[in-house]
Amino acid sequence: MAKIIDGKAIAAKIRAEISAEAARLKEKGIVPGLAVVLVGEDPASKVYVSMKEKACADVGIFSDEYKLPVETTEEELLALIGKLNADPKIHGILVQLPLPKQINTERILEAISPEKDADGFHPYNVGRLVIGKPLFQPCTPYGVMVMLKEAGVELSGKEVVVVGRSNIVGKPVAFMCLQQNATVTLCHSKTRDLAGKVAQADVVIAAVGVPEMIKGSWIKEGAVVIDVGVNRVGEKKLVGDVEYAAASERASAITPVPGGVGPMTITMLLQNTLESAKRGL
Numbered sequence: 001m002a003k004i005i006d007g008k009a010i011a012a013k014i015r016a017e018i019s020a021e022a023a024r025l026k027e028k029g030i031v032p033g034l035a036v037v038l039v040g041e042d043p044a045s046k047v048y049v050s051m052k053e054k055a056c057a058d059v060g061i062f063s064d065e066y067k068l069p070v071e072t073t074e075e076e077l078l079a080l081i082g083k084l085n086a087d088p089k090i091h092g093i094l095v096q097l098p099l100p101k102q103i104n105t106e107r108i109l110e111a112i113s114p115e116k117d118a119d120g121f122h123p124y125n126v127g128r129l130v131i132g133k134p135l136f137q138p139c140t141p142y143g144v145m146v147m148l149k150e151a152g153v154e155l156s157g158k159e160v161v162v163v164g165r166s167n168i169v170g171k172p173v174a175f176m177c178l179q180q181n182a183t184v185t186l187c188h189s190k191t192r193d194l195a196g197k198v199a200q201a202d203v204v205i206a207a208v209g210v211p212e213m214i215k216g217s218w219i220k221e222g223a224v225v226i227d228v229g230v231n232r233v234g235e236k237k238l239v240g241d242v243e244y245a246a247a248s249e250r251a252s253a254i255t256p257v258p259g260g261v262g263p264m265t266i267t268m269l270l271q272n273t274l275e276s277a278k279r280g281l
């Protein structure tokens with residue numbers, strides 16, 4: 001039976017460390033600051049934004065919230081970002097996605113100063129990640145790497161199979177594993193023989209968005225399984241991208257859904273804001 005990699009517990013430990021570090025910075029007169037920008041009324045986005053603000057308050061990070069109406073123009077949003085880029089109290093800027101359709105998301109993300117890009121989505125930061133010199137690392141993959149480290153998983157020389165190649169999860173986590181000297185296979189919807197690829201893996205990282213599509217029987221005995229997927233099934237139930245019960249029978253360690261990667265994402269946003277404030281010292 002697999003050991004459970006407990007994202008809640010790891011997130012709580014990292015948040016306690018962030019809180020202690022934020023208190024030390026406060027003694028030097030520095031309060032890490034995160035600006036959170038929400039455009040429109042998307043209910044899920046509203047929930048995420050309020051969770052992020054609460055998480056900031058809990059660890060002593062100052063958060064400044066900007067709630068803009070759905071009809072906000074690209075120019076108005078760019079003007080706000082310009083102001084936040086120049087604000088010395090702000091060390092991280094987060095624009096909650098998705099944006100309303102009159103706004104070009106790429107243009108907005110590229111307007112955020114790479115030195116305040118708390119989500120790590122700016123092409124400058126993506127490039128730095130690819131060359132192995134990250135400034136900001138995108139939060140979910142950063143959280144995955146912290147979980148692997150906390151679980152004592154050594155990646156050097158290991159076969160890592162990542163399923164999913166999105167810019168926010170699959171691609172960055174693949175480069176992060178490569179940086180740790182893993183041999184990485186990056187799979188997607190056109191990959192042939194996905195089951196065969198997964199069966200080779202010492203570590204499987206699933207970021208697909210299809211409920212339980214990675215079957216337990218594909219998992220190599222003793223492999224480590226990280227399930228990034230969050231899929232709503234029915235009214236209340238959340239499941240991952242991996243067939244959890246069957247995979248647990250074969251894996252040596254596995255992340256649950258919920259309570260696995262999920263709690264790490266906001267934690268790493270806090271970490272990014274803290275690191276940015278420290279860089280500015």
Ligand code: NDP
Nearest residue numbers: 140164165166169188189207208209228229230261262265
């Ligand atoms: P995207 O939809 O952007 O990407 C999904 C990827 O999966 C694509 O690369 C796609 O391939 C691939 N894919 C889809 N179907 C298959 C298939 N049948 N076989 C192999 N590959 C397939 O998703 P995200 O990366 O944004 O998110 C992935 C999951 O992670 C979702 O469940 C999401 O909710 C969750 N998530 C969780 C977070 C957290 O905090 N825990 C944060 C972010 C995401 P192709 O490129 O060829 O289309």
